[in-house]
Amino acid sequence: MSTEPNLPPPVSPRGAGARRRQCVAAAAAATAACLAPLAVLLAVLVLAPSLLPRLLLRPHHVVPYVASAELRLLSFDAAASTVVYNLSATLRFDSPSGLYTWRCTALRAAPSYAGQRLGDATALPGITRRGAGAGDTRAAAWAGTQRVPPGRRARAVTAALARDRAVGWYAVKVDVATVQNGAESDFACVLSFPAAAVAHNGSAAAVFDGGRCVDAVRCDI
Numbered sequence: 692m693s694t695e696p697n698l699p700p701p702v703s704p705r706g707a708g709a710r711r712r713q714c715v716a717a718a719a720a721a722t723a724a725c726l727a728p729l730a731v732l733l734a735v736l737v738l739a740p741s742l743l744p745r746l747l748l749r750p751h752h753v754v755p756y757v758a759s760a761e762l763r764l765l766s767f768d769a770a771a772s773t774v775v776y777n778l779s780a781t782l783r784f785d786s787p788s789g790l791y792t793w794r795c796t797a798l799r800a801a802p803s804y805a806g807q808r809l810g811d812a813t814a815l816p817g818i819t820r821r822g823a824g825a826g827d828t829r830a831a832a833w834a835g836t837q838r839v840p841p842g843r844r845a846r847a848v849t850a851a852l853a854r855d856r857a858v859g860w861y862a863v864k865v866d867v868a869t870v871q872n873g874a875e876s877d878f879a880c881v882l883s884f885p886a887a888a889v890a891h892n893g894s895a896a897a898v899f900d901g902g903r904c905v906d907a908v909r910c911d912i
């Protein structure tokens with residue numbers, strides 16, 4: 692009976708090659724582990740100057756404010772499947788802080804009710820301002836007859852009118868599209884009008900005292 696000595700297996704050239712490859716792989720992994728934080732640091736250093744103003748300061752981004760608004764007509768003609776509307780709003784753009792020139796171009800505003808756009812967007816004059824100062828205002832007015840496709844859309848408008856009348860307030864949305872110093876910035880403004888103040892013949896106006904708009908994703912206006 693012979694006892695085999697418990698020796699490590701002989702080192703074959705193939706085994707040495709495998710071990711070398713393992714060493715190389717381990718060294719590469721260690722290098723990558725060391726370099727990864729460095730790469731992240733470099734990326735942050737390179738990107739920070741362009742990202743920080745966008746993320747934190749947004750110097751070219753002025754959110755409009757609805758200074759006032761009036762609603763004279765908002766009713767649905769079931770026979771013709773049309774919304775008859777007449778409203779106006781004054782948008783205020785307060786001064787951006789800083790000493791650079793702020794340019795607001797391609798300024799457009801469009802009202803909608805219950806998801807139904809009322810007429811075409813109104814193009815408003817652009818604004819150019821440098822430094823602090825009083826806010827600029829732009830007045831927009833929309834009036835007309837908007838056809839609503841019968842069916843789901845028409846039902847949505849009818850239901851919204853009934854609900855808003857019951858609650859006592861008409862909620863009309865105004866989408867505002869702008870290009871501020873070259874960057875597209877869009878906003879949604881919700882205007883609330885006391886329903887009781889709107890006469891059916893447009894002789895009386897319901898007044899909205901004003902409110903801030905919020906950032907919105909671009910909708911084709």
Ligand SMILES: *[C@@H]1O[C@H](CO)[C@@H](O)[C@H](O)[C@H]1NC(C)=O
Pocket residue numbers: 763777778834835
């Ligand atoms: C909308 O209301 C204003 C203010 O009363 C009025 O001058 C204008 O003629 C109305 N527009 C339409 C299309 O009815």
Ligand SMILES: *[C@@H]1O[C@H](CO)[C@@H](O)[C@H](O)[C@H]1NC(C)=O
Pocket residue numbers: 890891892893894
């Ligand atoms: C409109 O209706 C109101 C009552 O809601 C009435 O007092 C007024 O005279 C009407 N105006 C017109 C022009 O028909």
